[in-house]
Amino acid sequence: xxxxxxxxxxxxxxxxxxxxxxxxxxxxxxxxxxxxxxxxxxxxxxxxxxxxxxxxxxxxxxxxxxxxxxxxxxxxxxxxxxxxxxxxxxxxxxxxxxxxxxxxxxxxxxxxxxxxxxxxxxxxxxxxxxxxxxxxxxxxxxxxxxxxxxxxxxxxxxxxxxxxxxxxxxxxxxxxxxxxxxxxxxxxxxxxxxxxxxxxxxxxxxxxxxxxxxxxxxxxxxxxxxxxxxxxxxxxxxxxxxxxxxxxxxxxxxxxxxxxxxxxxxxxxxx
Amino acid sequence: xxxxxxxxxxxxxxxxxxxxxxxxxxxxxxxxxxxxxxxxxxxxxxxxxxxxxxxxxxxxxxxxxxxxxxxxxxxxxxxxxxxxxxxxxxxxxxxxxxxxxxxxxxxxxxxxxxxxxxxxxxxxxxxxxxxxxxxxxxxxxxxxxxxxxxxxxxxxxxxxxxxxxxxxxxxxxxxxxxxxxxxxxxxxxxxxxxxxxxxxxxxxxxxxxxxxxxxxxxxxxxxxxxxxxxxxxxxxxxxxxxxxxxxxxxxxxxxxxxxxxxxxxxxxxxxxxxxxxxxxxxxxxxxxxxxxxxxxxxxxxxxxxxxxxxxxxxxxxxxx
Numbered sequence: 001x002x003x004x005x006x007x008x009x010x011x012x013x014x015x016x017x018x019x020x021x022x023x024x025x026x027x028x029x030x031x032x033x034x035x036x037x038x039x040x041x042x043x044x045x046x047x048x049x050x051x052x053x054x055x056x057x058x059x060x061x062x063x064x065x066x067x068x069x070x071x072x073x074x075x076x077x078x079x080x081x082x083x084x085x086x087x088x089x090x091x092x093x094x095x096x097x098x099x100x101x102x103x104x105x106x107x108x109x110x111x112x113x114x115x116x117x118x119x120x121x122x123x124x125x126x127x128x129x130x131x132x133x134x135x136x137x138x139x140x141x142x143x144x145x146x147x148x149x150x151x152x153x154x155x156x157x158x159x160x161x162x163x164x165x166x167x168x169x170x171x172x173x174x175x176x177x178x179x180x181x182x183x184x185x186x187x188x189x190x191x192x193x194x195x196x197x198x199x200x201x202x203x204x205x206x207x208x209x210x211x212x213x214x215x216x217x218x219x220x221x222x223x224x225x226x227x228x229x230x231x232x233x234x235x236x237x238x239x240x241x242x243x244x245x246x247x248x249x250x251x252x253x254x255x256x257x258x259x260x261x262x263x264x265x266x267x268x269x270x271x
Numbered sequence: 272x273x274x275x276x277x278x279x280x281x282x283x284x285x286x287x288x289x290x291x292x293x294x295x296x297x298x299x300x301x302x303x304x305x306x307x308x309x310x311x312x313x314x315x316x317x318x319x320x321x322x323x324x325x326x327x328x329x330x331x332x333x334x335x336x337x338x339x340x341x342x343x344x345x346x347x348x349x350x351x352x353x354x355x356x357x358x359x360x361x362x363x364x365x366x367x368x369x370x371x372x373x374x375x376x377x378x379x380x381x382x383x384x385x386x387x388x389x390x391x392x393x394x395x396x397x398x399x400x401x402x403x404x405x406x407x408x409x410x411x412x413x414x415x416x417x418x419x420x421x422x423x424x425x426x427x428x429x430x431x432x433x434x435x436x437x438x439x440x441x442x443x444x445x446x447x448x449x450x451x452x453x454x455x456x457x458x459x460x461x462x463x464x465x466x467x468x469x470x471x472x473x474x475x476x477x478x479x480x481x482x483x484x485x486x487x488x489x490x491x492x493x494x495x496x497x498x499x500x501x502x503x504x505x506x507x508x509x510x511x512x513x514x515x516x517x518x519x520x521x522x523x524x525x526x527x528x529x530x531x532x533x534x535x536x537x538x539x540x541x542x543x544x545x546x547x548x549x550x551x552x553x554x555x556x557x558x559x560x561x562x563x564x565x566x567x568x569x570x571x572x573x574x575x576x577x578x579x580x581x582x583x584x585x586x587x588x589x590x591x
Contacts, residue, residue, distance in 0.1 A: 022367050022412075024445045025336010029475075054446035055333055055479040102333075102482035104447045104489060107417025108280060135335045135445060136366035137414045164549040165340075169367040172412035179414065199509035205542045207549065230515055237474050237519040 009074055010118070012125035013047070015266050016153035017185065018144070020177070022169030024135035026161045027190035027226070029057040030236060031258075032132040034251075035157075037243040038259035040086045044127040047078060049117060050091035051144050052134035053103050053110050059093040063239025069094045075120035090121045107139035114140060118147035128266075135169070137176040145180045154266065155183030157223065157258075160214065161191045163207040167214050174218050185265065186221035187211050188258060194228040195250055223261055226254040314460050317428045321461035324359070324436045326578040328495065329454065329466040331487070333479030335445035337469045338500040338538075340369040341548055342567075343442035346467075347374075348553040349571040351397040356437040359390060361427055362401035363454055364444040365413050365420045371403035375551025379404055387432040400431050417449035424453045438578070445479075447486040455490045464578050465493035467535065470526075471501045472518035477526050484530055495577045496533030498570055499523035504540040505562075515540060536570040538563050 010016070019032045029052070036046045050058040059065040059079075067079045069090070078088035092103060092113065105113075123129065131148070134140055145153075156177055160170040170187070177184050189211025195202050205228060215222035229251035235242040246252060280286040280293070287293070288303025296302075321327070330343045340362070347360040362370035371377050371391075379391045381404045390398030402413060402423060415423075433439065444450055455463070466487055470480040480497070487494050499522055504513050518524075527534040541563040547554035555564050 023336060024367070025334060025471075054448055054482070055335070057475050057479070060475065060478060099478065100481040100485055102447045102486040102489065104452065104486055106449050106452060110448070111416075137412050138366050138420065139416050139449075142414065142416060161336075163545045165369050165372060165545070168369070168372055168409065171410050172367070175410050175412035176414055179412070194504070194513075194515060196506040196509060196511065197513060198511040199506060201506055201508040203504075203507060203542055205504065205515070205540060206545050207542075228515055230513060230517060233473060233515065234517050234519065237517065 008119060009122055010129070010148075010151045013123060013129045013151070014127050016129045016131065016148060016151060017262070018131045018133060018148075018153060018156040018182065019159060020133050020141070020156045020173050021135055021159045021166075022137060022171070022173035022176075023160060023166045026159045026166055027188075028135075028159050029061060029132050030232070031157065031159050031188055031190065031226075032130050033058060033061045033236065034232075034242060034255045035259060035262070036087055036128075036130055037241055038255050039128055039262075041243050042259065042263060045086050045125065047088045047123045047126045047129045048090070049121070049129060049131045050089065050093070051114050051117060051131060051140050053092045053105065053113060053140065055134060056091045056093035058089060058132055059091050060239060061236045062087070062089060064089060065093060065099065065239075067094060072122055074122035076122065078121055078123060088123065088126075090117055110139050111143040114143040115147050118144065137172060141176065142180075145182060153182065155185040157185050158187045158220075159190055160187060160211045161206045162189055162204070162210040164210055166206075167210040170211075170214060171218075174220070184218075184220040185262065186223035187215040187218075188223045189225045191228045192225035197230070221261070223258045224254050226251050226258075311425075311456075313425050313429055314457060317425075317457050318460035320429055320433070321439075321458065324433060324439045324461075325582065326437060327439045327441065327458060327461070327463045328574065328578070329441045329443060329463060329492070330469065331443050331451070331466050331483050332445055332469040333447060333481070333483035333486075334470065334476040337471045337476055339445070339469050340364070340373055340442050341544060342467070342469050342498060342500065343440050344370060344373040344548070345553065345555055345567050346571055346574065347397060347399075347438075347440050348555055349568065350438050350440075350575070351394055352555075354396055356396060357435055358397045359433050359436045359439045360397070360399045361431075361439060361441045362399070362403065363424050363427065363441060363450050365402050365415065365423055365450065367444060368401045368403035370399060370401045370442055372551055373548045374399050376404070377409075377551065381405060384432060387430045388426075389432055398433065400427055420449050421453040424450060425457055428457050447482060451486065452490075455492060463492060464581055465495035467495050467574060468497045468532075469500055470497060470523050471516045472499055472514070472522035473516040474520040476516070477520060477523070481526065481530065484532060494532050495574055496535035497523050497527050498535050499537040501540045502537035535573050536566050538566040538570070
C-alpha cells in the first residue's frame with residue numbers, strides 16, 4: 001500500500017528540498033552538504049537523502065563513509081553525522097559491502113531502491129530534508145519526484161557552473177521541473193571564479209554569469225554565486241564542517257546567503 | 272518505442288511477463304514466452320554494421336563533470352587532424368548531450384537516407400551523432416526511463432550510416448547504469464578496443480572512478496588508461512600553481528598504481544578550454560601552445576599506440 005500524507009516516515013518532515021542539475025560535477029552534493037551544515041548552524045534539524053545510487057558522494061563529505069545503517073520497526077535508521085543528532089543521512093553508500101563496489105543496475109532496480117529510500121527511512125522529526133540527486137532527467141529523478149509528490153516538496157534548487165555547456169543541461173532540468181510540477185526555489189552558480197591564494201587575481205576558470213543569466217531568462221530566483229575555493233574542496237575531501245571551520249573562506253558568505261534565502265522563503269511560506 | 276510499465280522486471284528476468292506489473296504491458300506475451308531471455312538480434316545486426324569500424328573507444332567516468340565530453344571532443348579533433356583517417360563521435364549521454372555544442376553543431380538536425388541516419392559532419396572526415404540533434408529546442412528535456420534510453424542507443428549503433436571508420440569514439444554519461452550496460456552489451460559481438468577513464472584529482476572523484484574501473488572488470492572491458500583532468504592551475508598573473516581539486520589521497524597516480532591501470536596523462540586546468548567548448552571550437556587549434564594542448568596530444572598519441580598494438584596483435588592471431 002502506498003504511504004499517504006497522513007502516515008509514513010516523511011510526516012515528521014517540515015520541508016523537502018531537492019537539489020538538481022542536468023549537468024554532472026557542478027556541485028550538487030557540495031551544495032546539499034553545505035546547505036545542511038548551514039541550516040544546522042541556524043538551529044535546524046536536517047536530513048539528507050542521497051539518491052545518487054551510482055556515485056554516492058555525501059557519506060565521505062560528512063566523514064561517515066565507514067558507518068552502516070540499522071533496521072528498526074519503522075524501517076532503516078539513518079546515519080547520524082553528529083552526536084547531537086542534528087544531521088542524519090541515508091545513502092546507498094552505507095549499503096555497499098566494499099566502498100569501491102559498483103552499483104551496476106538498470107532503471108527498474110534503481111527505482112525500487114529509491115522508493116524504499118523515500119518511504120522506509122525512519123527520519124523522525126526534521127525541519128528540512130535535502131534530497132541530493134545524480135545528474136540527468138531519468139529514472140532516479142522521475143521516481144524520486146513521484147515518490148515525494150504526496151508530501152508536497154517545497155521545491156528544487158538547481159545548480160550550474162557558469163559556462164554555456166552546463167547551462168545548456170540545466171535548461172533541460174528546468175523543463176523537467178515544469179513538466180513534473182516541481183517549484184524552482186532558485187539557481188546557484190557554482191565554481192564562479194577562482195581567487196588565486198598567492199596574488200588574489202580572480203580568474204573565471206569556467207566562465208562567468210551563465211547561471212545568473214539563466215535565472216533571468218527562466219524568471220526564477222537567482223540564489224547567488226559560489227566561488228571556487230580549495231579550502232572548501234579540501235574540507236569536503238576530509239569530511240570537515242566547512243561552515244564552522246572556515247568562516248573567512250571565499251565561499252562562506254555565499255553559503256550563508258543561500259541558506260538565509262531558503263530560511264526566509266520557508267518562514268514566509270509558513271506564516 | 273513502446274512504453275514499459277514502471278516496475279518492469281526487465282525482459283531477461285525470470286519474472287519477465289509473469290510479474291504483477293506486467294499486466295497490460297504490450298510485451299507481456301512476448302516476455303512470458305521467454306523471448307526476452309534470448310539474445311537480442313540487434314547484437315548481430317550491430318556486429319555487421321561495426322565491421323566497417325576499425326577501432327572503438329569508450330570514454331567513461333563514474334563521476335560527472337570531470338571532462339568526458341571535453342576529452343571525447345578533443346580526442347575526435349586530434350585524431351581527425353590526420354585527414355587520411357575517418358573519425359566518428361557518438362554521444363550516448365541521452366539526458367545531457369553536450370557534444371553538439373562542443374563541436375559547433377548546435378541546431379543541426381539528422382537526415383535520413385536509404386542507408387539509415389546520416390551523421391552530422393564537422394569536417395569531411397569527422398562525423399557526429401547525438402540525441403541533441405533530434406531535439407527541437409534547447410529547452411527540450413529527454414525525460415526517459417532506462418528501457419527507452421537503451422532503445423535509442425541501439426538505434427544509434429544499428430541505424431546510423433557510419434560508413435568506413437578508423438575510430439569510433441563513444442562519449443558516455445556519468446555512472447554505471449543503463450547506458451553503460453547497453454553500450455557494452457550491444458557492442459559485445461563487435462569488439463571494443465577499450466575504455467579511457469577520466470577523473471579529476473580529488474578523492475570525491477576517485478571514489479566514483481574506482482567503481483567505474485570495477486565496472487570495466489566486471490563486463491570484461493579492457494582499460495586503455497586513466498586521464499587526470501583539471502590537474503592543477505597556473506595563475507596567469509603570478510604563475511604560481513594552485514591545486515583547485517587537491518589530490519588528498521594521491522590523485523590518479525596513486526589510484527592507477529593501486530589498481531594496476533595505466534595513467535595516460537594529466538591535463539592542467541586552462542580557462543580557454545571551457546571557452547573553446549562553449550564556442551564549439553577545437554582547443555587544440557585555438558590555443559596550440561597551452562600546456563593543456565601538449566598534454567592532450569601526448570594522451571591522444573598513447574591511445575593511438577594502444578589501438579595500433581591491439582590491431583596488430585589481432586592480425587597475428589588471425590594469421591596463425
